[in-house]
Each structure stands twice: as structure tokens, then as C-alpha cells.
Amino acid sequence: MRTPSHRAQAWEHSAREDCDEVGWIRSVAQATRAAEDANCGRSGCRIRKVLRFVSFLWAQNLTIEARGVTRFRIECWVSKSHTHTWRAYKGKPHHHRPRPNPIMTTGRLFEPIRVGDLTLPNRIALAPLTRLRNTAAHVPTELTRTFYGRTAKGAEGGLLITEATAIAAKAGGLANVPGIWNQEQIDAWKEIVHVVHSQGASIFMQIWAMGRAASPEVLKAEDPSYEYIAPSPYPYNGNTPRELTIPEIKEYVQLFATAARNAVEGAGFDGVEIHGANGYLVNEFLVDRSNFRTDEYGGSIENRARFGLEVIKAVSDAVGQKKTAIRISPFFPSYDLEMTDPKPTYSYFVEQIRDQFPDLAYIHSVEPRLNGLVDTFLEANDSVGSGNDFVRQIWAPRPFVIAGGYGPETAKLDAQKYENDIIAIGRHYLSNPDLPRRIREGLPLNNFDRAAFYVPGLAKGYIDYPFVDEEEKKLPAN
Numbered sequence: 001m002r003t004p005s006h007r008a009q010a011w012e013h014s015a016r017e018d019c020d021e022v023g024w025i026r027s028v029a030q031a032t033r034a035a036e037d038a039n040c041g042r043s044g045c046r047i048r049k050v051l052r053f054v055s056f057l058w059a060q061n062l063t064i065e066a067r068g069v070t071r072f073r074i075e076c077w078v079s080k081s082h083t084h085t086w087r088a089y090k091g092k093p094h095h096h097r098p099r100p101n102p103i104m105t106t107g108r109l110f111e112p113i114r115v116g117d118l119t120l121p122n123r124i125a126l127a128p129l130t131r132l133r134n135t136a137a138h139v140p141t142e143l144t145r146t147f148y149g150r151t152a153k154g155a156e157g158g159l160l161i162t163e164a165t166a167i168a169a170k171a172g173g174l175a176n177v178p179g180i181w182n183q184e185q186i187d188a189w190k191e192i193v194h195v196v197h198s199q200g201a202s203i204f205m206q207i208w209a210m211g212r213a214a215s216p217e218v219l220k221a222e223d224p225s226y227e228y229i230a231p232s233p234y235p236y237n238g239n240t241p242r243e244l245t246i247p248e249i250k251e252y253v254q255l256f257a258t259a260a261r262n263a264v265e266g267a268g269f270d271g272v273e274i275h276g277a278n279g280y281l282v283n284e285f286l287v288d289r290s291n292f293r294t295d296e297y298g299g300s301i302e303n304r305a306r307f308g309l310e311v312i313k314a315v316s317d318a319v320g321q322k323k324t325a326i327r328i329s330p331f332f333p334s335y336d337l338e339m340t341d342p343k344p345t346y347s348y349f350v351e352q353i354r355d356q357f358p359d360l361a362y363i364h365s366v367e368p369r370l371n372g373l374v375d376t377f378l379e380a381n382d383s384v385g386s387g388n389d390f391v392r393q394i395w396a397p398r399p400f401v402i403a404g405g406y407g408p409e410t411a412k413l414d415a416q417k418y419e420n421d422i423i424a425i426g427r428h429y430l431s432n433p434d435l436p437r438r439i440r441e442g443l444p445l446n447n448f449d450r451a452a453f454y455v456p457g458l459a460k461g462y463i464d465y466p467f468v469d470e471e472e473k474k475l476p477a478n
């Protein structure tokens, strides 16, 4: 067996106030000693993973240097609460690398927060992400299960919110989205929930009716009796939906309740998030431009809010307020739904939710974004998250999920700034199943592949984004 590079630096062990650091390592024995110093003795201690990796390099009978890794550094932090984190990378020596700031790495983003009956150990959530990997009959597949399983594995006990899931066949209108109206779907979701829970994470299902954003062709192809409907005949994409009748509105309210029951009682979800955002049915009722009804469901702010509030009432009656949440998007810029001034409508809506359903698990809102099709991200500055201040203030001090353009730095900033925020992350989370760890340890992110966002049946760009550990396994071959 060859010996490690003579250029490898001596092991340093410097104790800081709240963490120990294992510096350059030269041998398994040295790493073992360091780990023994730092190890709290708990099973599952991550330092053992470091040791396994070091042993692997030595077992290859190759020096680190010979494998093209000029400097190999392993750092371990052991916090006061005995949570171990570690990272290893090849490349420049320590002083060329920014050291993660211990305050930000253990900031409020990684402090527990209560949501309904759950205590989440961190404030990072998987944002709802439609990915079209379900069957033509709207049943989640092995691919879907693998995606949620991998994400749960990296979530460190955090919250996952599923992709938008249709409450009924006729409420859909997009191929390969999942549903939650029949037993086959409930059974498939149940397996997913089981996998997620077995990884210690929590999961809410986003329940959804598409309304005017549905494709009339898809609806007709699935069943000629499925009609293209909306609050008002406000054209979209060259088609004009039929206005819902009042009995149909009431039926939709009940369909949301049944879907919620199927999700929580049937499949075991921790709760449901009503999709009240992004131009779908609940949103269409709220927005003045798409709701010009003259009955009690249209016109005034009170009337436009009625459908959404009835849905929340029916769903929370079905599964309990603490298992009910809603997503809103006051600044939604697409589908000709942008409101000139969303504040009066959304202030009223959120005040009513606060007054009528004070125990709701959370309200989830989306930050203003210029264009949903362009990959823009929030700047890390003091204004982070502030587009939704008016909503947050009404809902405080309850849990508030915020989404829209967050990255590692802005997520940390937002959590420091807002005591009750949970940051929902979409694009970065879909390409980084272990995003919480990467944020905490300041590790680089995998890039997301936009071309793979909505491709039915495609594993690539869905379940093959590597965990940090997987990247490290590949390291010696570089």
C-alpha cells in the first residue's frame, strides 16, 4: 500500500466555541483519532461516513495525490446539539475556500417550527412541482415514488409539498398529472407517503382544479362529457370556458373535500394544500379580470373570495384545520390574470382565513416574479421576501410558507428576517435532493435542466441529480 502524499498537511484540531474542526488528514488512523475526539457516540453519526470514504481511498491502494486530488480536506463540525455535518472536497487549500459562517449555517432556517400538529426540524420545503411522470390514467408511477423518496431522504425531516394533484377527472385537463379521486391513485400515493415518512420527512398534497387553465382537448379526449369550465367565460388560448352554475360551484367545493379526505385518511398525507394560486380555479374566482359573475360568487371582493373560503371550510371540516393549508399568488403575472392592485382582494381573503380558520396549518404565498419562464432568482438583500409583507402581517404569528426565486443565501436571509417563514424551493430542490445539507454546508448546487421539467416518463433530469455523497463516490475516478 502506498503512503499518502508527503504534501498533505498535518492534522490540526482547533476547538472553537461551538464546533470542532478536523483539518487536513493524512491517514485513516489520524481521521479515526479526530473522529473519536469529536464523536458523540451516537449511532448514525456522520463522521463514520467520512471514515468510510477515507478507507475507500486507501483501499483503492492509491494515494490521494495519484488520483488527481492534490489537496483533500475533510471538515467535521459537531454542534452543541450534537448534529454532525461534514464535507469533503478536492482542490485548493483551506485558506482559498470561504469557510461557512457558523451563525448562518445554523441560523433560523435550521431551527424547528410547528406546522399544525407537526414539528418540522427545518424551514426548507419542497415547492409543489408538476413533472408529468404519472400514468395516462393519472396514477403516480415508480418514477414519481423514486423522486419523492430521494427528496425525502435529503430533506432532513423537512416538509415536501406534492405536485398539483387533480381532485376529480373532470377537474384536470393536462396529461400525466396525478389525481386523488380513485382507489388506484390513493394506493399509489399511500406508498409514496410511506416512503417519505420512513425517511422522517413530512408531506402535504397540493389539491387542484384547473378551471380555465385546462386544455379543452385533453378533457374531451379523456371523456367527451368533461366540459371546459371557469368562473366566467373569460377566453384563454383561443378557447372560451363555460361559466359554472351555482350547483356546479357547490359540487366543486365538495370535490375538494373528498380529495382532501382521500389524501389524508386514504393515503396518509400529513395534510393538504389547496391550490389557490397560479391561475387555476380558486385563483380565477379571486381575480377580478377572470370573474365577472353577477351572483354571490362574483363582483365584490367578498363575493370573489367566497368560493375559496367555502373550499377551505369544506376541506378543514373534512380533515381538520391543522391539516389544511392554502397556496395563493397575489402577483401572478400570466394567463392575463395579473391584478392592477391585488392588495385589497388578498388582504380581505387572508383576514377572513385568519378569522374563520385560525388553526390552518399554513398559508403559502408566492413572491412577485417578472416572468415565470425566465430563470430569475431573488437578490440577497434586505428586501428579500418583502413583496408578501402585507399578507405575512395579517397572518402572523402563524406559519407562513414563501416561494419564488429563493437560493441558499436568500433562504437563510428570509428565515433570519421573518420568524415564522418556511422557504419553499422549487427549481433548486428538484435538482438537489439533498438541498438542506448543501445550504447548511455551503456546498455547490447541481444545475437544473429545464428541458426535463415536463417530459412524461423521463428519468433523466428527474431522479438522477446526485446527492453530495454520490458525487464523492465518483471523486477518486476524476
Ligand SMILES: Cc1cc2nc3c(=O)[nH]c(=O)nc-3n(C[C@H](O)[C@H](O)[C@H](O)COP(=O)(O)O)c2cc1C
Pocket (backbone or CB within 6 Å): 127, 128, 129, 130, 131, 162, 163, 164, 206, 275, 277, 278, 327, 366, 403, 404, 405, 406, 424, 425, 426, 427, 428, 453, 454
Ligand atoms: C417544473 C415546475 C413545476 C411547477 N409546478 C407547480 C405546481 O404543480 N403547483 C404550484 O403551485 N406551483 C408549481 N410551480 C411553481 C413552483 O412551486 C414555485 O413557486 C416556482 O418554481 C418558484 O420557485 P423557485 O424559484 O424556487 O423555483 C412549478 C414550477 C416549476 C419550475
